[in-house]
Amino acid sequence: MDDLDLIDRKIVATLMADATLPVAQIADKVGLSQTPCWKRIQKLEAAGVLTGRVALADPGRLGFDLTVFVGIEAPDHSEEWREIFGRAVASLPQIMEVYRMAGEMDYLLRVSVQDMAAFDALYKQLTNAVAIKNVTSHFAMERMKFTTAYPVDTRTR
Structure with missing residues (x-):
């Protein structure tokens, strides 16, 4: 920047x-x-500074009423496991974001689904596709703030 x-x-x-x-x-x-x-x-x-232009949608108005933050603990850290995991999360459109983390969890996912049954189905698809040591799910009750805009400094220096 x-x-x-x-x-x-x-x-x-x-x-x-x-x-x-x-x-x-x-x-x-x-x-x-x-x-x-x-x-x-x-x-x-x-230059890759601007990576795309999209329309933002209200997930609730599209029927995606449940947001889940899912912590994943990997059984190992091999390249093979990472590739399988990467393919699995890429194949599931309900997984909106994936971050490789430092600390207690190895990966953090943001998932948007219709309801608990849809999350359970996604959970089963993911755990059938790749071995996972531990999964911890946190269910959002309310989205209090959401933005896609980074706080770019537009002041003169």
């Missing part, structure tokens, strides 16, 4: 807030004309 100048950071922050804005509005917000702004957006995409 250190190699991004103030205008790049403002472009990124603007797109994270609303990726549907036309280039003309983004350019106006960051103090550029359209063409240089568009070129910077393309450069940010090519």
Whole structure:
């Protein structure tokens, strides 16, 4: 992030807030004309700073009323197990995020499902696909804050 100048950071922050804005509005917000702004957006995409543009949806309105954070303890840390685990979690679209962790658990998953029966089915699919030493599930009762926008510094330094 250190190699991004103030205008790049403002472009990124603007797109994270609303990726549907036309280039003309983004350019106006960051103090550029359209063409240089568009070129910077393309450069940010090519550099992997911007990795995609998506629409965010309310999970409850789509029937995904249960969010579960699942801690996984691996039976071993071999490359073979990691590959099998990686394929298993990639094949299950209900698993929204996967993090390899340091500490008590080896992996943390964020899962979105319709209900407890759907979570039980997912649990069975996952544990049938890969050996797991221990699974700990934490059920979210309420989503109090959610954002996909990182707190990019858009102030001059």
